[in-house]
Amino acid sequence: MLSALGLAALAALGWGSSEFLAGLWSRRLPVLVVLGWSKVAGLALAVVLLVANGTTVPRDGQLWWAVLAGLCRTPALGLLYLAMRKGSLAVVAPVAAVAALVPLTWGVIRGERLSIDDAASIAVVLAGVTLVSWPAGPTSSSAPKPAVALLYA
Numbered sequence: 001m002l003s004a005l006g007l008a009a010l011a012a013l014g015w016g017s018s019e020f021l022a023g024l025w026s027r028r029l030p031v032l033v034v035l036g037w038s039k040v041a042g043l044a045l046a047v048v049l050l051v052a053n054g055t056t057v058p059r060d061g062q063l064w065w066a067v068l069a070g071l072c073r074t075p076a077l078g079l080l081y082l083a084m085r086k087g088s089l090a091v092v093a094p095v096a097a098v099a100a101l102v103p104l105t106w107g108v109i110r111g112e113r114l115s116i117d118d119a120a121s122i123a124v125v126l127a128g129v130t131l132v133s134w135p136a137g138p139t140s141s142s143a144p145k146p147a148v149a150l151l152y153a
Contacts, residue, residue, distance in 0.1 A: 018042075019093055022077075023084035031081045039074065094129045 018038065026034045057063060076099070083092040101122070108114065114122075 019080075019084075019096075020089075022081050023089045023093070026081040026085040031078055031085060034081050035074070035078045038077065091133050094132050098125065098129050 022034055022038055058066075080092065080096050083096070104122070
């Protein structure tokens with residue numbers, strides 16, 4: 001059995017590689033095609049892992065929350081792929097990764113407390129996203145504008 005750190009590393013590797021591949025493919029294929037195949041591939045992998053692990057389907061409301069989250073995430077992924085198609089991958093991916101602050105904020109609103117390390121990590125992430133999103137200098141007129149990429153993200 002993998003430790004929590006090992007599972008987190010595998011999740012980060014899977015998430016990062018899927019975003020990278022989707023960014024590349026969304027520049028070659030229509031965004032809806034990439035979105036559809038990413039959902040099919042994710043579902044297939046999830047089913048294989050669930051069956052291999054012997055996990056049963058939840059019988060309470062948890063399954064419907066997961067379905068709702070997946071349905072809400074689909075248009076967000078479509079917009080992410082569109083942003084990666086039109087903008088700089090180096091800007092769009094980190095900005096989109098900050099979306100993890102949404103459930104974190106929800107947890108804080110519902111009473112969870114952040115440690116000093118948590119708050120410092122959030123500050124570093126926000127500073128990093130700000131720096132990577134900042135325009136480096138004048139760009140050519142044919143290059144995608146950072147503001148357009150940020151808007152899509």
